[in-house]
Amino acid sequence: MKQTYFTPGPAELYPTIYQHLQTAMDEQLGSISHRSQKFRDIYKFTDEQLRTLLNVPETHGIFFTGSASEVWERILFNCVEHESFHLVNGSFSKKFYDYANALHKYAHVFEKPFGEGFDANEIEVPEYAELICLTHNETSSGVQTRTQDIHKIKRKYAKKLVVVDMVSSAPYPDLDYSLVDSAFFSVQKAFGMPAGLGVWIASQTCLEKAERLQKYDSMTVGAHHTLPTLWSHYKTFETPATPNVLFIYLLGKIAEDLNKIGIDTIRKQTEEKARMLYKFLDDSADYTPFVQQERHRSQTVIVANTQKPSADVISNAKQAGMVVGTGYGKFKDSQIRIANFPATSFVQVEALIKQLSK
Amino acid sequence: MKQTYFTPGPAELYPTIYQHLQTAMDEQLGSISHRSQKFRDIYKFTDEQLRTLLNVPETHGIFFTGSASEVWERILFNCVEHESFHLVNGSFSKKFYDYANALHKYAHVFEKPFGEGFDANEIEVPEYAELICLTHNETSSGVQTRTQDIHKIKRKYAKKLVVVDMVSSAPYPDLDYSLVDSAFFSVQKAFGMPAGLGVWIASQTCLEKAERLQKYDSMTVGAHHTLPTLWSHYKTFETPATPNVLFIYLLGKIAEDLNKIGIDTIRKQTEEKARMLYKFLDDSADYTPFVQQERHRSQTVIVANTQKPSADVISNAKQAGMVVGTGYGKFKDSQIRIANFPATSFVQVEALIKQLSK
Numbered sequence: 079m080k081q082t083y084f085t086p087g088p089a090e091l092y093p094t095i096y097q098h099l100q101t102a103m104d105e106q107l108g109s110i111s112h113r114s115q116k117f118r119d120i121y122k123f124t125d126e127q128l129r130t131l132l133n134v135p136e137t138h139g140i141f142f143t144g145s146a147s148e149v150w151e152r153i154l155f156n157c158v159e160h161e162s163f164h165l166v167n168g169s170f171s172k173k174f175y176d177y178a179n180a181l182h183k184y185a186h187v188f189e190k191p192f193g194e195g196f197d198a199n200e201i202e203v204p205e206y207a208e209l210i211c212l213t214h215n216e217t218s219s220g221v222q223t224r225t226q227d228i229h230k231i232k233r234k235y236a237k238k239l240v241v242v243d244m245v246s247s248a249p250y251p252d253l254d255y256s257l258v259d260s261a262f263f264s265v266q267k268a269f270g271m272p273a274g275l276g277v278w279i280a281s282q283t284c285l286e287k288a289e290r291l292q293k294y295d296s297m298t299v300g301a302h303h304t305l306p307t308l309w310s311h312y313k314t315f316e317t318p319a320t321p322n323v324l325f326i327y328l329l330g331k332i333a334e335d336l337n338k339i340g341i342d343t344i345r346k347q348t349e350e351k352a353r354m355l356y357k358f359l360d361d362s363a364d365y366t367p368f369v370q371q372e373r374h375r376s377q378t379v380i381v382a383n384t385q386k387p388s389a390d391v392i393s394n395a396k397q398a399g400m401v402v403g404t405g406y407g408k409f410k411d412s413q414i415r416i417a418n419f420p421a422t423s424f425v426q427v428e429a430l431i432k433q434l435s436k
Numbered sequence: 437m438k439q440t441y442f443t444p445g446p447a448e449l450y451p452t453i454y455q456h457l458q459t460a461m462d463e464q465l466g467s468i469s470h471r472s473q474k475f476r477d478i479y480k481f482t483d484e485q486l487r488t489l490l491n492v493p494e495t496h497g498i499f500f501t502g503s504a505s506e507v508w509e510r511i512l513f514n515c516v517e518h519e520s521f522h523l524v525n526g527s528f529s530k531k532f533y534d535y536a537n538a539l540h541k542y543a544h545v546f547e548k549p550f551g552e553g554f555d556a557n558e559i560e561v562p563e564y565a566e567l568i569c570l571t572h573n574e575t576s577s578g579v580q581t582r583t584q585d586i587h588k589i590k591r592k593y594a595k596k597l598v599v600v601d602m603v604s605s606a607p608y609p610d611l612d613y614s615l616v617d618s619a620f621f622s623v624q625k626a627f628g629m630p631a632g633l634g635v636w637i638a639s640q641t642c643l644e645k646a647e648r649l650q651k652y653d654s655m656t657v658g659a660h661h662t663l664p665t666l667w668s669h670y671k672t673f674e675t676p677a678t679p680n681v682l683f684i685y686l687l688g689k690i691a692e693d694l695n696k697i698g699i700d701t702i703r704k705q706t707e708e709k710a711r712m713l714y715k716f717l718d719d720s721a722d723y724t725p726f727v728q729q730e731r732h733r734s735q736t737v738i739v740a741n742t743q744k745p746s747a748d749v750i751s752n753a754k755q756a757g758m759v760v761g762t763g764y765g766k767f768k769d770s771q772i773r774i775a776n777f778p779a780t781s782f783v784q785v786e787a788l789i790k791q792l793s794k
Contacts, residue, residue, distance in 0.1 A: 080464070081464060081467075083464070083467040085467070085469060087678070088466060088467050088468060088469060088470065088678065088681065089467060090467055091464070091466050091467055095466075096461060099457070099461070103454060103457070106438070106439060106441070106449070107630070108446065108449050108453075108624075108629070108630030108631075109439075109441040109443070109446050109447060109448055109449055109630075109759075110446060111443060111446060111761075112446065112631070143502065144501065144502020144503065144506065144632075144680075145502065145677050145678060145679075147660055147676070147677035147678070148502065148660050148661075148677070150659070150660065151658065151659045151660040154659070176659070177659035177660065178659075180656060180657075180658070180659035180662070181656050181658070181659050182656045264678065266466075266678060271466070272465070272466030272467075272680070272681060272682040273466075273470070273678045273679065273680055273681055273682075274502075274632050274633070274679070274680030274681075274682065274683060275632070298538060298539050298540045299538075300509065300538070300539070300658075301508065301509045301512070301534070301535035301536075301538035301539050302505055302506050302508065302509040302535065303506075304538070318505070319503050319505035319506070320445070320446065320503060320505070320622065320624060320631045321503075321631065321632070322502075322630070322631055322632030322680075323446065323630060323631055323632075324630040324631075324632065325632060401467075403469075
């Protein structure tokens with residue numbers, strides 16, 4: 079039986095992907111050279127569609143990696159000489175912090191318990207931190223940082239670089255890139271694609287920092303996918319190494335489909351579906367929203383405590399053709415996670431609510 | 437018009453890929469969790485098929501990255517404390533060497549002109565080099581290193597690690613993994629897949645080296661796709677980050693198809709098609725094989741000097757439905773490159789020869 083995936087990534091595929099994949103195979107895009115005009119046109123198209131969708135200005139480049147996790151490493155290599163600062167409140171923001179330690183950066187951390195969120199006015203960034211690492215949507219706990227708080231932090235610390243992990247929320251967050259130096263996501267979440275491609279948005283300020291670090295005898299910014307090599311190839315819409323051409327094509331086509339609907343509509347639909355889900359959780363005797371503070375509740379990954387063992391809830395939903403995510407880590411047995419991405423419609427969310435209320 | 441791609445990667449897709457892709461989409465493999473038993477079964481299946489095809493022993497693990505270029509960086513990070521040694525005779529072996537310099541390793545090099553190959557008896561590895569970096573098939577020039585020479589080098593320098601770049605030849609080279617510590621390839625060459633997945637084979641000895649380096653205060657082995665994290669997840673057929681599940685599935689199915697034919701047959705067919713192509717080049721007044729020494733001629737990427745401007749040859753072939761690769765770098769206008777991968781049949785190679793002889 080065909081299932082509807084409400085898992086927070088890999089997730090339900092965007093409905094148009096099947097036809098785009100067919101076109102790609104018909105046009106033999108899996109065989110074209112990444113040094114051909116045909117590829118450059120694909121990169122340019124995807125770049126344009128993402129710029130429109132996410133409102134990315136000319137000051138920022140858009141690059142492709144193997145995954146968003148890879149970007150954690152790349153931004154730390156390229157934009158941190160000594161010190162980074164991390165807001166940690168779940169498994170993925172924690173991994174970003176772990177990557178900094180693995181690269182022997184001096185990583186500062188402000189940590190909150192799983193399920194709690196951050197507000198700008200409580201953030202004190204250490205004096206010598208060069209990069210402020212924020213997670214817009216913590217996939218493990220369903221906590222979101224409001225974009226206005228992200229912007230406030232940058233306004234307060236204008237000379238520091240700000241990078242936003244928006245892996246499981248893009249294109250939802252309305253980031254102002256005059257106040258965000260870098261952001262990144264992966265395609266298997268809200269873009270409804272199979273996993274295998276990371277997207278890295280970075281500003282010229284990030285590039286300049288990387289170029290400066292590269293000149294130091296004591297520093298390496300890595301060898302693969304360094305910001306200077308990505309950027310120099312980007313000028314002609316090429317990539318330093320052979321990229322995932324097929325997925326770059328699919329991403330461009332899906333971004334185009336989302337642009338046809340319009341990002342404002344996408345955001346409103348996301349909020350309306352999230353409202354339906356949270357209302358159901360609030361009213362139900364069998365579930366409660368995990369995140370207490372409404373302002374910190376994720377619009378794209380909704381986490382609920384379950385009265386029954388979550389395994390039963392998940393198994394019942396599966397029999398009805400719906401796949402719901404398990405809780406993360408130690409919450410595996412007592413929580414479920416519901417992705418609220420553009421690929422799932424109002425009708426499908428209603429069907430899920432009906433199933434969960436049985 | 438549907439073209440036959442004789443380009444050395446991205447290349448002609450393996451004929452069965454369309455049906456495997458259809459199955460993958462029907463089974464919604466783009467949506468499954470990489471922490472599910474279904475994914476672990478896919479990884480295990482692909483691992484088994486590659487082990488059979490390439491004769492990889494239990495001492496070696498098989499890991500997935502975003503590309504083979506990424507593996508250049510990973511092996512250098514994980515297996516070199518101070519010094520590496522590189523045989524360089526073209527653009528890709530040179531890039532491997534460049535990566536070592538970018539990571540601030542002390543990189544020794546033995547370089548030969550473009551189009552020339554290496555024999556074991558002329559190789560002197562510097563005393564403190566820890567990793568010997570060999571390129572089985574130099575994609576830019578069509579030069580191959582014989583596997584018996586690779587094995588001889590390891591026998592002479594048994595305590596050093598040997599890594600083999602077989603990006604544009606695997607599964608053709610019959611490597612003896614008791615004499616090869618690590619090898620890697622990407623899927624858009626002889627496996628006939630779209631680009632977007634690198635495969636890294638590495639031994640327990642490589643892992644032990646990485647674990648040793650990780651303990652040094654002064655060393656980082658990177659943060660993403662380190663050998664210790666890859667290996668610890670590999671024990672249960674998982675990956676540290678979300679991998680390209682779809683392509684791992686496709687690779688397993690294509691490896692299975694190749695196993696059904698049998699690796700000995702695949703290798704014989706490769707050699708027979710290469711023989712046809714080189715014979716044609718030798719006999720033709722319009723072309724000459726670029727690589728002089730027969731023992732160094734690649735079986736998988738055949739490079740020819742053209743009498744006519746290569747652009748004309750390529751354009752004529754394209755009109756006849758065949759895409760041939762350009763020469764690399766400064767040989768762009770005077771050479772063509774012809775991929776000889778399992779995806780192209782005897783009949784297709786004959787048709788190409790007929791076209792080129794027009």
